[in-house]
Amino acid sequence: APENAFPRTIVLVGLMGAGKSCIGRRLAQRLDVCFSDADQEVERAAGMTIPEIFESYGEPSFRDCERRVIARLLRMSPHVLATGGGAFMNDRTRALIKARAISVWLRADLDLLVRRTARRNTRPLLQRGDPREILSDLMAKREPVYAEADVVVDSVDGPPETTVQRVEAAV
Numbered sequence: 320a321p322e323n324a325f326p327r328t329i330v331l332v333g334l335m336g337a338g339k340s341c342i343g344r345r346l347a348q349r350l351d352v353c354f355s356d357a358d359q360e361v362e363r364a365a366g367m368t369i370p371e372i373f374e375s376y377g378e379p380s381f382r383d384c385e386r387r388v389i390a391r392l393l394r395m396s397p398h399v400l401a402t403g404g405g406a407f408m409n410d411r412t413r414a415l416i417k418a419r420a421i422s423v424w425l426r427a428d429l430d431l432l433v434r435r436t437a438r439r440n441t442r443p444l445l446q447r448g449d450p451r452e453i454l455s456d457l458m459a460k461r462e463p464v465y466a467e468a469d470v471v472v473d474s475v476d477g478p479p480e481t482t483v484q485r486v487e488a489a490v
């Protein structure tokens with residue numbers, strides 16, 4: 320585990336469907352700290368859903384709002400923060416996270432991501448074609464950047480507690 324890992328905010332990064340929100344919420348409970356979800360906070364700040372933000376203002380505006388929200392959440396006391404899958408890809412957002420938090424890449428294989436993202440229909444990036452192809456392209460593009468996180472944990476298929484314990488052991 321990286322030095323001085325705690326008490327710093329633990330930021331979960333990784334692709335849509337990796338389990339960032341689910342694992343993050345449970346991890347926060349175990350560590351007895353607060354949990355925040357950047358996607359939810361962006362929706363709250365904008366007063367609209369993520370698909371509506373993409374539709375009305377476009378992705379660049381969403382990324383800007385996401386960065387400002389994450390900057391604010393990183394100033395709160397140490398806690399667990401789940402980010403949207405694209406947050407860590409933004410240079411300025413990634414620099415903030417790297418400077419102020421311990422980052423954990425929740426890594427998952429394509430089948431798992433496809434299966435998990437099929438449950439909800441709230442991701443504009445997956446509406447643009449075949450979700451498996453899109454996720455596969457995003458994996459190729461994003462994984463080298465996610466690999467810059469401080470630690471990598473494999474998100475396993477099965478009870479969330481297993482993955483939660485792995486994260487807890489790694490940070």
Ligand code: S3P
Pocket residue numbers: 333334335336339358369402403404405406441442443444
């Ligand atoms: C995105 C991931 C989503 C959300 C938005 C864009 C991405 O968050 O922020 O739809 O670029 O990967 P989740 O990873 O929580 O689905």
